[in-house]
Amino acid sequence: MATLDRALTLSPARPQPRRRRPWPLLGLGALVVAIVVLPLGYLLLRSLEAGPDAWAALLRPRTITVLAGSAALALSTAALATLVALPVAWLTVATDLPLRRFWAVVTLLPLAIPTYISGFAMVAAFGPRGLLQRLLAPLGVERLPEIYGFGGALFTLTLCCYPYVLLTVRGALRRCDPAMEEAARSMGDTPLTAFFRVLLPQLRPAIAVGALLVALYSLSDFGAVSLLQFDSFTRAIYMQYRGSFDRSGAALLALLLVLLTLALLALEHVLRGRPSMSRTTCAVPRPRRLIALGWWRWPATLYCAALSILGAGVPLGVLVYWLVRGLANGQELVSLWRAAGHSLLAAALAAALAVASALPVALLAVRYPGRLSRLIERGAYLGYALPGIVVALALVFFGANFAPALYQTLPMLLVGYTVRFLPQAAGSVRTSLQQLNPRVEEAARSLGRGPLAVLGTITTPLLAPGILAGAALVFLTTIKELPTTLLLSPSGFPTLATLVWGSAAEAMFARAAAPALLLLLLSAMAMALVVAQERTAAS
Amino acid sequence: MRVQRNMILAATLAFILAACGSQPAAQPTSAPAEPTAASQPAGDQKLVVYSGRSESLVAPLFEQFTATTGIQVEARYGDTAELAATILEEGANSPADLFFAQDAGALGALSAAGLLAQLPQATLDAVEPRFRSSQDNWVGISGRARVVVYNTEQLQESDLPTSITGFVAPEWKGRMGWAPTNGSFQAFVTAMRQQLGEEATREWIEGMLANETKTYERNTAIVQAVAAGEIAVGFVNHYYLYQLQKESGDSLPVANYYPGQGDVGALVNIAGVGVLTSAANPQAAQELIDYLLSAEGQTYFAEQTFEYPLAAGVPADPRLRPLDEIETPALDLNTLSDLQGTLKLLQDVGAL
Incomplete structure (x- = not known):
């Protein structure tokens, strides 16, 4: 026991001696954040134009109620998503769960389903007169309880968002040195107690980041909350735009959302805890010995299956049902290849740009901590919790008026995606950086490599799993993104997501189903690539 | 070894993406060339439409318009109110020539911001006064x-x-x-x-x-x-x-x-169109409006969406109560x- 305790106290990385931040890194980080906080500038500008009516609306008690409701939803979703995702992460990384690579891919799929599809599917399946009720009708069930409101929104958003925690925690788990758990096991811990005493503390930063991503995404979501009729703050902001064309009133509301985001960031900072433990030994963890589940593999498989069915199976079933019914009624399908090409191109480039932008931000935050670095890191999160329409309109404003040559071009669209989803990449990169012992880099420096060479040849390759996880998150979120795509993409640039939206809006569900299914297929293939890479990396 | 595999993976992915990406990229450049090759002077014209009506609905109509007039239509589809907000943000720099809105309120908002241009009297007269702007700057296409x-x-x-x-x-x-x-x-x-x-x-x-x-x-x-x-x-x-x-x-x-x-x-609300004051190509925009109000355009909406045609004497779907039997409330749709x-x-x- 004493040995173990000493091992644990030894392993947290020593507080770094203060180092001067290299100016190229600082410059890059500042540039990234300057672009990411553009929406904030836009909101301030618009809120200055707000009339007394808008201010009065802001200060009504109702506004505060809705804001509190949104905050409660975001926090509950984050907590529930963490509880749901942790077992899956552990099962697919650390145990001999049957088909664990299959489950690793399938349990991530809900990420690729637009929330307005998930929301619709949930209502269609579990609504008062949904499919479930029809199945139960022979048993005399006339109506199911209403799923609308807080409970339904929480349920749907959890199923949409738990992969954020899953992906970040899986990455962290794979970087954990199995030696520590094995030490604990040899001291008499069961796999379960070793998980709680040894593994969980190491996973804390990854959990905190995943939960933060979930919480902020829930704040910004419009599709699920509107379909499940939960009165969220983002819904109120959309209403301002859609209903009243009132941009200054919406800006005031969005600024309140920014404040809430800052509060959540501060909360995450507390939950994340001290700089995490990093391995003191070698840079690459040796492959972990898988824990034999024994009889437990059946409930474990059942759990993964149930989660996949709820999160991906139900929406998938609804899509297939739409497709079949529409085809049976003679609806024609349109060619999807062009849109699929656009979707892949935009999502892959966005993932690359987001990761490239995340590197300086994460490096500053982890390797050169301090007030300035923290400011830059927090700034990176600002665009993320804002409703998509706010970010899109901010970039419309700046693009059309100050960069007309770039306006509605692919580069501009990619910048828009990065502004929205940078934290997904930054969070993943940061957690893997925290687990990477700086002494490895220092050793390389002491052997005569320059800082950039170290970044290129040591840090980045060692970060590959974290970078890949971040890129995967951005890819999956971007491929279904709507508001920015609609307003900022080049003309004649249909993507699968815009096709889904366009057809669903006209109630042409069969036409909406085909691109949605292709979207899922492409996402599954991308996930399979990532998981396959895990295998080659481990061997 | 691992790094190498990663690079191979990345290179393969990049290749696939380039293959996917190059195909669609090639299309827009080759497509506009065709009408020019057909030596039609109007073929050079390009019309930018912001459409609150969905692609699956109006894209076939735009294609028909291009085939008839040789004017290329570059459409941006989105939610009507969000596109209205976009045009308000873009201001005088808006790339849009024409706004096709799903309801009169969005057109009213642009009209109030002074972003819509006057329409010629002949266009306005094509529909009843109750289905067009009292400011003469937008016109209903369907009811x-x-x-x-x-x-x-x-x-x-x-x-x-x-x-x-x-x-x-x-x-x-x-x-x-x-x-x-x-x-x-x-x-x-x-x-x-x-x-x-x-x-x-x-x-x-x-x-x-x-x-x-x-x-x-x-x-x-x-x-x-x-x-x-x-x-x-x-x-x-x-x-x-x-x-x-x-x-x-x-x-x-x-x-x-x-x-x-x-x-x-x-x-009875309308879906309608207005030409922006900042339009680079108001001529082509006017031609599209004329087309939408023609018997062909009106029949399309009547048959595809079951909305009320508003012009060219096209009858509505027989299941609907005829428009002239509906006494709409006296109301300026701009409001x-x-x-x-x-x-x-x-x-x-x-x-x-």
């Missing part, structure tokens, strides 16, 4: 009537009140559905505020709430709920029923009911842009 859908197994038309205000009676408790977040519904409430005044509108909404009217997000969902017998009546636009019938392929136990003449319940008060009212009484 969307507010109706009450009801379940024909539970109700007969004679059971329904003559005025929309009659639905606050206790016998309707728990049997109705509406979509307060929907733009068409909000436009209807705005019209009601203009017609009956703030107080009466508030009383009506409170009465409806007291009657436990169920909330839905979309009109389609309301019609489906009525068809399933979940509710007996719903407040929607007239065409959802026919779209749903076309989609589901079977006849549903649902019918449209048009509330009383001149009543606010008989509101439907005044939604701020409507939102506040809906929020105050707790309908939103």
Whole structure:
């Protein structure tokens, strides 16, 4: 026991001696954040134009109620998503769960389903007169309880968002040195107690980041909350735009959302805890010995299956049902290849740009901590919790008026995606950086490599799993993104997501189903690539 | 070793992406070349349309227009209100020539911001004054009537009140559905505020709430709920029923009911177009408007969306009550842009 305790106290990385931040890194980080906080500038500008009516609306008690409701939803979703995702992460990384690579891919799929599809599917399946009720009708069930409101929104958003925690925690788990758990096991811990005493503390930063991503995404979501009729703050902001064309009133509301985001960031900072433990030994963890589940593999498989069915199976079933019914009624399908090409191109480039932008931000935050670095890191999160329409309109404003040559071009669209989803990449990169012992880099420096060479040849390759996880998150979120795509993409640039939206809006569900299914297929293939890479990396 | 594999993986991915990407990229460059090659002077023209109407609906029409005139249409599709907000943000730098809106309120907002140009009298005269801007800067293309859908197994038309205000009676408790977040519904409430005044509108909404009217997000969902017998009546636009019938392929136990003449319940909103003052190509925009108002364009909307054609003497779908038999409330559709008060009212009484 004493040995173990000493091992644990030894392993947290020593507080770094203060180092001067290299100016190229600082410059890059500042540039990234300057672009990411553009929406904030836009909101301030618009809120200055707000009339007394808008201010009065802001200060009504109702506004505060809705804001509190949104905050409660975001926090509950984050907590529930963490509880749901942790077992899956552990099962697919650390145990001999049957088909664990299959489950690793399938349990991530809900990420690729637009929330307005998930929301619709949930209502269609579990609504008062949904499919479930029809199945139960022979048993005399006339109506199911209403799923609308807080409970339904929480349920749907959890199923949409738990992969954020899953992906970040899986990455962290794979970087954990199995030696520590094995030490604990040899001291008499069961796999379960070793998980709680040894593994969980190491996973804390990854959990905190995943939960933060979930919480902020829930704040910004419009599709699920509107379909499940939960009165969220983002819904109120959309209403301002859609209903009243009132941009200054919406800006005031969005600024309140920014404040809430800052509060959540501060909360995450507390939950994340001290700089995490990093391995003191070698840079690459040796492959972990898988824990034999024994009889437990059946409930474990059942759990993964149930989660996949709820999160991906139900929406998938609804899509297939739409497709079949529409085809049976003679609806024609349109060619999807062009849109699929656009979707892949935009999502892959966005993932690359987001990761490239995340590197300086994460490096500053982890390797050169301090007030300035923290400011830059927090700034990176600002665009993320804002409703998509706010970010899109901010970039419309700046693009059309100050960069007309770039306006509605692919580069501009990619910048828009990065502004929205940078934290997904930054969070993943940061957690893997925290687990990477700086002494490895220092050793390389002491052997005569320059800082950039170290970044290129040591840090980045060692970060590959974290970078890949971040890129995967951005890819999956971007491929279904709507508001920015609609307003900022080049003309004649249909993507699968815009096709889904366009057809669903006209109630042409069969036409909406085909691109949605292709979207899922492409996402599954991308996930399979990532998981396959895990295998080659481990061997 | 690992790094190498990663690089191979990345290179493969990049290659696949390049292969996917190059194909579509090639298309736009080759496509515009064709009409020019056909030596049509107008073929060089390019028209930028911001369309609140969906691609699956209007893209075939735009293709037809290009085939007829040689003018290329570059369309950006989106939510009507979001596109209106986009044009407001872009200001004088908007790339758009023409805005095709799903409701009059969005056109009214652009009109109020001075972003819409005057239309020629001949274009305006193509439709009745009640379906065009009082400022002469936008024109309706198709009409969307507010109706009450009801379940024909539970109700007969004679059971329904003559005025929309009659639905606050206790016998309707728990049997109705509406979509307060929907733009068409909000436009209807705005019209009601203009017609009956703030107080009466508030009383009506409170009465409806007291009657436990169920909330839905979309009109389609309301019609489906009525068809399933979940509710007996719903407040929607007239065409959802026919779209749903076309989609589901079977006849549903649902019918449209048009509330009383001149009543606010008989509101007919429009989908319409306006040319931006900043348009680079107003000529081409005018040609598209003419095309949309031609017999060909009007027939397309009548057949595809079951909306009311507004021009060229094209008849509506025979299942609809003819437009000249609907006495719409006396109302300037431009005023439907005044939604701020409507939102506040809906929020105050707790309908939103």
